[in-house]
Amino acid sequence: MFSSRKIGLLLAASLAAACARASAAEPGHFGYGSVATPAQIAGWDIDARGEDGTGLPPGKGTVDRGADVYAEQCAACHGTFGEGESRFPKLVGGVGSLRDERPEPTVGSYWPFAPTLWDYINRAMPMPAPHTLSADDVYALTAYILSLNDLVPNEFVADRNSLPKVKMRNRDNFIWTDPRPDTAAAPCMNACVSAADVRIASTAEGRDLTPRTTGPLDTMQPK
Amino acid sequence: MGRRSFLGLGAALTGSLALGAQPATADPAQESPPADAPWSQSIGPGVVDRPYGRPADTEASVIRRNVPWLTAGTESSVSFSPLQELQGIITPNGLFFERHHAGWPSIDPAQHKLMIHGLVERPLLLTMKDILRFPQTTRVHFIECPANGGMNWRAAQMNSLQFSHGMVSCAEWTGVRLSTLLEEVGIKKEAKWAMVEGADGAHMNRSLPLDKCLDDCLVVYAQNGEALRPEQGYPLRLVVPGWEGNVNIKWLRRIKLGEKPWHTREETSKYTDLMPDGTSRGFTWLMDAKSVVTFPCPEKPLDKPGLYEIRGLAWTGNGKVRRVDVSTDGGVNWQAARLHEPILSKALTKFTLPWRWDGQPALVASRVVDETGYVQPTIAQLRAQRGSNSIYHNNSIQTWQVKPDGSVFNVQLA
Structure with a gap:
């Protein structure tokens, strides 16, 4: 005969099993796919976190080495000194411009976190051949671009410990909580403004910026 | 629209047609088409002449277009739209x-995998075959670039x-709820954020709060019943309903759960909104309510009064x-337009309003109110709050000037 204690345990076990069947919240409920191995995860896990550099790999790079890699891999688009060729992004300059009529957001003037620069070069650059640079070369490029922006001295060595400590100029000027809605209006229906006050402030007529919307694709460049 | 106004519209239409009738001197060819046009006097191409199908040749102008001077290249x-x-x-x-950050990759779906790892109980590697086995969900949602x-x-x-509002599109999406996949791997209780990443050359990535996931x-x-197009993330993409386009990661290859956001390049250097005081707003994911009159518009002028x-x-x-x-x-007086079914959450909704144009100058605009009571602002209201350097999230009322x-x-x- 079962003791009442044993019956109780059996009941609990079958209840637990029933719950597992009823709820999709139990990990492995469907059982599809394969559990990712540590080696697989290591191969895919490329991200480095901007704020504290978590995920930055071993390795290091100097400003001098970065200058060489930059000349070879980056200068054609970003300019010899980060000034940007054509419409490719400027990497340097714009410090103090963020309140101007024409602000220039760059690594030096805008980017809040140095490890983000390592992460972005590593994940997306150089544009025609991304993911082809070694971790050391990415560190070196990061060091060089930071030095172009006077954020680190020429003897700076970028690695997983030094990058999170670089104080970026715009670090404290981001608000990471969305303040919207920031416009409030009651939807007025009649005589909302005086007809005499309705005035056109700007028009796209005659601006010559709009590509054509019929026929073949336009190749226009502004005058 | 009520029966009475519908009848009114019918009568008005008849009147308009009568008004538009040509005098007797008109070209007879314009009065009515020939009883048998050439295309009625021949046999056409048969089935599978176009095994996939394409629009009529006369619709060749209806294409996506770019602004060549806007970016360094097309990649x-x-x-x-x-x-x-x-x-x-x-x-x-x-x-x-389309919005690409490193062009669109040609992906072999047999080799594409999705990894889910980080703060999870059971990290997983899923093939497309695996993903197709999960319970399906289909929903209609818009995606708009901020x-x-x-x-x-x-x-x-x-x-x-096209160039002022064409970075919004809407489709019926089919796939699996992200919550289903995350429950399958088991979410550790410290997890608060997800990093989502694409398999394109840019490995485009963003951080998302776990609650939204x-x-x-x-x-x-x-997408619309067929496999995603390569430009839209084939074979797998994320849809984040109602949030800015770039978080809807295409060619999705990896989801990592963590305690904090990643502050990726695409959520610090880009897709942040610069304010007049020099501060910037980050993580402004929500696409606020917006509307636009699609007819008339610069590409579709009015013909004559009527x-x-x-x-x-x-x-x-x-939401809705x-x-x-x-x-x-120009916003002196407003009239409620008719909304057309279906009115779906976080989807494009169509509206119409009959209008008799008297041939006088007009300023045509629309203003949406959403289910939370949010009212689409004017550009002046937006600028008063945000200046004019924030690049993103201009959801202001669009005014079209109609000339005589x-x-x-x-x-x-103003």
Whole structure:
């Protein structure tokens, strides 16, 4: 005969099993796919976190080495000194411009976190051949671009410990909580403004910026 | 629209047609088509002449278009949907706007895998076959680039509906709920954020709060009933309903759970909103309510005075569109437009309003109110809060100026 204690345990076990069947919240409920191995995860896990550099790999790079890699891999688009060729992004300059009529957001003037620069070069650059640079070369490029922006001295060595400590100029000027809605209006229906006050402030007529919307694709460049 | 106003419209239409009848001197060829046009006197191509199918040759102008001077090349760039030619709330797959950060990759679905790892109980590697086995969900949602309208922040610049509003499109998406996949791997209790990453050359990535992932996000493989187009993330993309386009990661290859956001390049250097005081807003994911009149518009001017149907689209990242008002006098007076079914959450919604144009100058605009009571602002209201350097999230009321000759221009009111 079962003791009442044993019956109780059996009941609990079958209840637990029933719950597992009823709820999709139990990990492995469907059982599809394969559990990712540590080696697989290591191969895919490329991200480095901007704020504290978590995920930055071993390795290091100097400003001098970065200058060489930059000349070879980056200068054609970003300019010899980060000034940007054509419409490719400027990497340097714009410090103090963020309140101007024409602000220039760059690594030096805008980017809040140095490890983000390592992460972005590593994940997306150089544009025609991304993911082809070694971790050391990415560190070196990061060091060089930071030095172009006077954020680190020429003897700076970028690695997983030094990058999170670089104080970026715009670090404290981001608000990471969305303040919207920031416009409030009651939807007025009649005589909302005086007809005499309705005035056109700007028009796209005659601006010559709009590509054509019929026929073949336009190749226009502004005058 | 009520029966009475419908009858009124019918009568008005008849009147308009009568008014438009040509005098007896008109070219007879214009009075009616021949009883048998050439295409009625021959046999046409048979089935499978076009095994996939394509639009009529005379629709060749209805294509996505880019602004060549906007970006350095086409690989990291954007194309715009031809909203002026679209009649419904669903964007055809070939016309869905594009935004790539390193061009679109050609992915072999047999080799594509999705990894889910980080703060999870059971990290997983899923093939497309695996993903297709999960329970399916189908929903209609818009996707809008937060830079849609960005070229009009400072002033009215683009004289075109396609180029002022064409970075929004809407499709029926089919896939698996992201919450299902995350429950399958088991979420550790410290996890608060997800990093989502694409398999494109840029490994485009963003951070998302876990709450949103569990709320309504979808991992989709189908768009309007067929496999995703390569430009839209084939074979797998994320859909984050109502949030800015770039978080809807295409070519989705990895989801990592963590305690904190990643502050990736695409959420620090880009897709942050610069304010006049030099501070920037980050993590402004929500697409606020927006509407636009799609007829008339610069590409579709008016022909001559008479009765028209003003047509347009409205949408909101907050949920459903509650109401759209239309003004033809620059916002002095407004009238509620008719909303057309279906009115779906975080999807384009169509509206129309009959309008008799008397041939006088007019300023046509629409204003949406969403189910939370949020009212679409004017550009002046937005600038008062945000200046004109924030690039993103210009959801202001669009005004079209109609001139006496029927031509239409993009203008902004003081």
